[in-house]
Amino acid sequence: MLLLAIESSCDETSCAIIKDGTEVLSNSVASQIDIHKEYGGVFPEVASRLHVENINVTIKDALTKADVSLKDIDAIAVTQGPGLIGSLHVGVMAAKTLAWSLNVPLIPVHHIAGHIYANKLVGELKFPLLALVVSGGHTELVFMDKEYSFEVIGKTQDDAVGEAYDKVARLLGLSYPGGPVIDKLAKTGKANYKLPKVKTDNPLDFSFSGLKSAVRQLTLREEREGREVIVEDVAYAFQHAAVDELMSRVQRALDTLDVKSFVLAGGVAANSEVRKRVEDLKEVYPELNILQPPLWACMDQAAMIGLAGHIAQGMGISGDCEISANSNIQLHTY
Numbered sequence: 001m002l003l004l005a006i007e008s009s010c011d012e013t014s015c016a017i018i019k020d021g022t023e024v025l026s027n028s029v030a031s032q033i034d035i036h037k038e039y040g041g042v043f044p045e046v047a048s049r050l051h052v053e054n055i056n057v058t059i060k061d062a063l064t065k066a067d068v069s070l071k072d073i074d075a076i077a078v079t080q081g082p083g084l085i086g087s088l089h090v091g092v093m094a095a096k097t098l099a100w101s102l103n104v105p106l107i108p109v110h111h112i113a114g115h116i117y118a119n120k121l122v123g124e125l126k127f128p129l130l131a132l133v134v135s136g137g138h139t140e141l142v143f144m145d146k147e148y149s150f151e152v153i154g155k156t157q158d159d160a161v162g163e164a165y166d167k168v169a170r171l172l173g174l175s176y177p178g179g180p181v182i183d184k185l186a187k188t189g190k191a192n193y194k195l196p197k198v199k200t201d202n203p204l205d206f207s208f209s210g211l212k213s214a215v216r217q218l219t220l221r222e223e224r225e226g227r228e229v230i231v232e233d234v235a236y237a238f239q240h241a242a243v244d245e246l247m248s249r250v251q252r253a254l255d256t257l258d259v260k261s262f263v264l265a266g267g268v269a270a271n272s273e274v275r276k277r278v279e280d281l282k283e284v285y286p287e288l289n290i291l292q293p294p295l296w297a298c299m300d301q302a303a304m305i306g307l308a309g310h311i312a313q314g315m316g317i318s319g320d321c322e323i324s325a326n327s328n329i330q331l332h333t334y
Contacts, residue, residue, distance in 0.1 A: 003313075004062070004073045004098065005306030006055075008091030009083025009111045010137075011042045013054035016302035017066035017073075021310030022120065026065035027303040030054040033177070040176045041166065048086030055094050062302075073102060077309025080108035080319075081329035082137070088325030096321050107309040108319040112138060112331050113150065114304035115265035117311065118293040121303075126260040126289045132250055134274065135266035136162030136177075139206045139246075141253055142331065148308075148315050150331045154204030154249055161242055162268045164208035168215050168238050172231050182235045183271050189236025193218055197244070204249050211241055243273045254285060261289040270298040 001021070007014040011032040017025040032050050036042045063069060078095030081088055099106035116131045129144040139161045141154035159167065162179055169178025174185075195214045198207045215238055222229045254262065262285070264278050275292055282290055297304060 001074045001310075002068060002072050003075045003077055003306050003310055004059070005077040005109075005302040005309055006059070006091045006095050007079045007111075007114070007300055007302040007305045008051050008055070008087050009079045009081070010087060010300055011036055011047045011050075012300040013051050013058045013091075014300065014302035015059045015062035016306045017062055017068060018303065018306035018310060021307065021314075024121070024303045024306070025068070026062045027301055028058045028062040028065060029301050030058050037176050040170060042084070044084045044086055047084055048090060051087050051090035055090055059094070059098075070098070070102060073098075073104060075105045075107060075309070075313060076102070077107040077109050077305050077312070079111050079114065079305050080323065081326035082111055083327060085325055085327040088327060092323070092325045096323070100321055105313060106319045106321075106323070107313050107317060108323055109305045109309045109312060110329060110331055111300075112140070112142070112265070113148070113308045113312075115293075116142065116144075116263060117308035118265065118297040118304035119263040119291040120307050121294055121297055123289065123291045125263065125291070128257070128259045129261040129263065130250075130253055130257060130259045131263045131265050132246065132278075133265045134161050134246065134268035136160060136166065136268075138266060139208070140331075141204055141249060143257065143259075148311050148317075152331055153253065154202065154206065156206040156208060157200060158207055158209035159212065161206070161208055161246065162266070164212050164242060165268070167212050171212075171216055171219065172229075172234060174231075179268060179271060182239055183273065185232045185235035186239040186273065189230070189232035189234070191236065191240075192230060192233035193237040195237050195241040197241075204253055206245060206249060208242065208245070211238065211245070239271075239273055243271075243277055246274065247277050250281075251284070254281075254288070259288070261291065263291045265293065267299055269293060270295050
């Protein structure tokens with residue numbers, strides 16, 4: 001079975017060809033990151049227009065790399081949401097057009113489900129499962145008692161962790177996207193500054209807005225007292241505080257729930273400190289099946305949508321030409 005998958009939720013136009021739900025024959029990605037750097041973040045209107053320009057080229061490139069043609073495709077999977085509404089519409093319209101013209105099933109996929117199922121690239125997902133989803137738009141703990149069953153048991157009360165990285169980078173005069181820049185600087189930084197711990201009413205919820213404000217207060221205090229702000233040390237302090245916030249919730253959930261797998265998902269899953277701390281969990285929970293996606297699969301791309309889409313189709317999930325992009329769709333909807 002050959003499945004063509006499309007992802008266009010933010011600023012990456014991507015198409016992938018998946019064979020039998022496991023083998024990635026191709027994964028073509030047209031990135032817009034160099035353009036959005038000029039704005040210090042993703043500019044939605046520009047992103048939508050670039051998706052329109054890139055979508056046909058990306059689909060053709062994926063088919064060429066997989067050495068297949070459209071007549072070989074058995075199903076179409078697409079990110080229905082969440083994301084930027086204009087960007088989503090481009091991918092959904094392309095998918096609906098292909099599914100209608102080829103007379104094959106159309107499978108709507110939740111973006112976060114895709115990130116979670118990207119872990120199938122490195123191992124088997126054993127259920128019950130706990131996933132830590134960390135990206136520019138999401139920070140969530142997701143419990144899955146069985147295949148394609150999602151329950152959000154913890155979420156951010158304000159900023160997502162990736163959003164906090166970008167905002168702190170902006171405060172420090174660093175480039176966009178902030179995550180990779182702060183991660184790199186933190187490796188050379190020292191524990192010269194201390195940032196406060198964050199408390200939330202729900203012990204499994206997250207909060208990063210206060211941490212961002214604390215960085216701002218720290219830099220203002222140093223400047224007021226005539227001391228030079230050591231950017232590397234601020235990056236170190238912020239990164240370790242943010243990752244501590246994430247991992248304290250993860251361990252609390254793992255100590256409470258009876259799960260067989262723990263997986264990492266989302267763009268911030270590429271962060272070196274996050275990956276190290278997840279790897280360290282193997283010593284604390286030796287019986288737990290712990291998976292981290294390959295670095296290339298942490299970012300938005302269509303291969304993950306295809307992997308999740310294959311499972312969704314097996315669960316009887318399908319759409320028709322009446323479906324539309326949904327920028328705020330909830331994970332439990334599926």
